[in-house]
Amino acid sequence: MTEDALRQKYPHAFWWSFGDSATMADELAALVISGKKKATCCSLAAFEQEQLRPWVGSYHIVLNGARQPACVIRTVAMQLIRFCDVTAELAQQEGEGDLSLRYWQDAHRAFFEREGTFAPAMELVFERFALIETL
Incomplete structure (x- = not known):
């Protein structure tokens, strides 16, 4: 599907990639497409800096x-959590590594440290999504 066709089909969709590198974007998009990754999170600080913020029901073109x-997802639930x-259930929904809470904590701590926002009690925007189509 062409970019123009995607923009017509999903006129208000957000266009973005997971992670903070091309390698991570590829790995995480593949997990979404495989059905393993059904959730993501970001720091509340990063979320508040966005001019346009996702909402339950919003569409996303994952790059x-x-x-x-690579695919289209739709936000089905959002929550704030420290x-x-x-x-362990939430960590497993992110579909990364061995699906354990420990893996999730280690990987996300490293990510948020690179972002400069990590604190054990930091607030996260946790977003669950459904895969709509693979591109």
Whole structure:
């Protein structure tokens, strides 16, 4: 599907990639497409800096590491939760690594440290989504 066709089909969709590198964008987009990744999170600080913020029902064009559309997802739930309160169930929904809470904590701590926002009690915007289509 062309970019113009995607913009017509999903006129208010957000266009973005997961992570903070092309490699991470490819890996996480592949997890979404495989059905393993059904959730994501960001720091509340990063969320508040966005001019346009997602909402329940919003569509997202997920880009791969080459900045090409990989799939379309739709936000189905959002919640605020502190980093230290993330459960094993929530960590598993992110679909990363061995799906354990420990893996999630280690990987996300490293990510938020790179972002400059990490604190054990930091607030996160945790977003669940559904895969709508693969591109």
